[in-house]
Amino acid sequence: MKLKQRVVVICGALLLLGLAKVFLLDGGEGSAASRRDLRAFRKMEASLPLAKGARLTHTLQSPWEVAAQWVGPREVYPEDTPELAAVLNALASARVERADVGYKGTQLKALLVLDGGQKVVFKPRRYSRDYVVEGEPYAGYDRHNAEIAAFHLDRILGFRRAPLVVGRHMNLRTEIKPVATDQLLSTFLMHGNKTCFYGKCYYCRESEPACAEGDVMEGSVTLWLPDVWPLQKHRHPWGRTYREGKLARWEYDESYCEAVKKMPPYDAGPRLLDVIDTAIFDYLIGNADRHHYESFQDDGGASMLILLDNAKSFGNPALDERSILAPLYQCCMVRVSTWNRLNLLKGGALSSLMQHATAHDAAHPVLTEPHLSALDRRLGGVLATVRQCVELQGAESTLIEDRMNLPHP
Numbered sequence: 001m002k003l004k005q006r007v008v009v010i011c012g013a014l015l016l017l018g019l020a021k022v023f024l025l026d027g028g029e030g031s032a033a034s035r036r037d038l039r040a041f042r043k044m045e046a047s048l049p050l051a052k053g054a055r056l057t058h059t060l061q062s063p064w065e066v067a068a069q070w071v072g073p074r075e076v077y078p079e080d081t082p083e084l085a086a087v088l089n090a091l092a093s094a095r096v097e098r099a100d101v102g103y104k105g106t107q108l109k110a111l112l113v114l115d116g117g118q119k120v121v122f123k124p125r126r127y128s129r130d131y132v133v134e135g136e137p138y139a140g141y142d143r144h145n146a147e148i149a150a151f152h153l154d155r156i157l158g159f160r161r162a163p164l165v166v167g168r169h170m171n172l173r174t175e176i177k178p179v180a181t182d183q184l185l186s187t188f189l190m191h192g193n194k195t196c197f198y199g200k201c202y203y204c205r206e207s208e209p210a211c212a213e214g215d216v217m218e219g220s221v222t223l224w225l226p227d228v229w230p231l232q233k234h235r236h237p238w239g240r241t242y243r244e245g246k247l248a249r250w251e252y253d254e255s256y257c258e259a260v261k262k263m264p265p266y267d268a269g270p271r272l273l274d275v276i277d278t279a280i281f282d283y284l285i286g287n288a289d290r291h292h293y294e295s296f297q298d299d300g301g302a303s304m305l306i307l308l309d310n311a312k313s314f315g316n317p318a319l320d321e322r323s324i325l326a327p328l329y330q331c332c333m334v335r336v337s338t339w340n341r342l343n344l345l346k347g348g349a350l351s352s353l354m355q356h357a358t359a360h361d362a363a364h365p366v367l368t369e370p371h372l373s374a375l376d377r378r379l380g381g382v383l384a385t386v387r388q389c390v391e392l393q394g395a396e397s398t399l400i401e402d403r404m405n406l407p408h409p
Contacts, residue, residue: 037340040158043079048155048353052360054085063090064118067164068226073296074270074304075160076225084164091120091221092166092362099180101187101200107142107311108199108210110176110184112221119224122170123147123311124197124210124217129368133315137288137324138240142311144220145366150285150310152357152366153375156350158341159277162307164223167363172197173215218363220311231294231306237266237275238326239291250326257331265301272327273335273402274305279327280338284350284378285313288321317370320378325385332389336399342383351376 056063067087070077077084094114102109102121110122126141127133133140147165154162170176172195177185188197189209195217196209210217225231237260238250250256266272275293282290289312295303328334345353351372358366367375389398 034340037337038344040079040337041341041344044156044158045353047081047084048357050085050088050357050360052089054089056083056086062116062118063087063094064114064116064223067223068228071226071229073299073302076163076306077160079158079160087223088164088166090114091164091223092168094118096170096175096179099176099184101181101184105309106202108201108204109142110197110199112176121222121224122168122219123222124219126210129365130370132317137286137315137319137321138242138312140312140315143314144218144311145363146285146287146313146315147220147222147311148358148361148363148366149354149371150281150287150307150313152354153281153285154307155357156345156353157277157281158337159281159307161274161304162310163225166221167361167366168219168221169362170217170219171215172212172217220363225306230297232297232299233292233294236290236293237263238279240288242291250330251323254330257327260331269301270402271295271301271305272331273333273400276327276331276334277338278305278307279325280334280342280382281307282313283321283324283382284375285310286315286317286319286321286324286374286378287313288324314367314371317368317374320374320381322381325382328382329385329389332393332398333400334386334389334398336401339386339399342379342386345379346383348376350379 056066061069063083063086066083067077070081072078091114094116096112097115097117098113099122100111102111108124108126110124112120112122114120123142123144125144127143129145133143145167148167151162151165154160172188177188180188183200184197187199187204187206187209188195189206190196191209191211193214194211195215196211198204198206198209239248241248249259253259260266261272266275278290278293282288287310290309294306294308296306354367354372354375358364386398
């Protein structure tokens with residue numbers, strides 16, 4: 001083949017590849033990747049509503065054993081989980097065997113052990129649903145309903161990197177106090193006819209307890225990850241300083257991503273793309289407080305970034321904190337699968353799916369209408385940011401084909 005013909009063929013191939021990427025940008029279904037992602041989206045839609053009161057159809061394993069077997073290097077639960085409703089129902093109803101103060105941290109929580117020995121984290125309700133948290137984007141107490149909504153957003157986005165969470169109404173007098181440790185019990189008190197507790201944590205104060213309605217407290221219950229998957233904590237490369245007048249490097253250096261790309265584990269493997277996925281996730285929920293993150297230990301950089309501790313979210317529906325998206329707009333790259341999923345959630349689909357996913361949760365309504373509208377509005381901001389990157393550097397450099405679905409060990 002002559003040189004001129006070769007050039008024409010190569011240019012034609014590049015044009016077709018570019019058109020395929022543009023097709024993806026327009027939400028098309030022409031490429032194999034987009035067809036595959038559309039099938040995954042339809043499967044998610046079909047499995048999203050969860051039957052109320054579901055139970056396992058077999059007795060060979062407990063709900064906790066079923067959930068433990070789901071966990072792998074790249075997912076907390078698999079795409080196809082017919083037993084999910086039954087496991088969540090067990091979380092919402094299993095008897096509490098033991099109650100203790102929460103593990104290390106800044107916010108109030110309790111560590112519970114449910115029937116069968118399963119550890120869970122209980123975060124109590126601190127605000128009414130329509131309360132707006134003012135101030136810094138990371139201000140205020142943890143929001144239990146934010147943990148619930150974040151788990152279901154993880155399902156909707158197809159990430160499957162967040163631990164299972166449900167809402168639950170807990171009778172503090174009959175379910176918790178009889179099985180509480182002395183350390184937890186010593187933090188209980190009464191405010192009028194309301195049973196309250198303040199627990200043990202960095203910001204826990206007797207003057208700022210969480211109080212039930214009478215004896216019954218609404219909260220979120222998060223399933224503890226299996227002990228065979230120990231966690232490793234990492235400082236988030238786009239973390240804030242939390243000091244007035246002190247900026248982190250990423251807040252003033254627009255080329256910061258290039259420096260991150262030279263540091264392990266971001267110089268190879270899926271971790272940087274996980275960070276960008278997480279930035280999108282956090283922007284949608286309004287979480288500006290991810291100063292650290294966890295992966296599984298000894299992963300060689302291949303483990304997913306696990307979406308833990310999402311309760312500093314859904315505080316102010318009117319605030320779209322764009323700085324949360326810094327990993328996306330500074331690196332200007334995103335997974336093709338993430339991009340395809342985001343496009344399928346346009347036009348109000350995201351808020352509608354969130355309503356369907358949480359319809360049978362004990363804490364329903366999990367989100368108010370302003371927060372649901374904020375999800376759709378922020379999604380538009382994410383899509384616009386990616387399009388700006390494409391205009392700046394082209395689709396080929398922006399949309400990255402990387403799925404990293406590792407098999408279970």
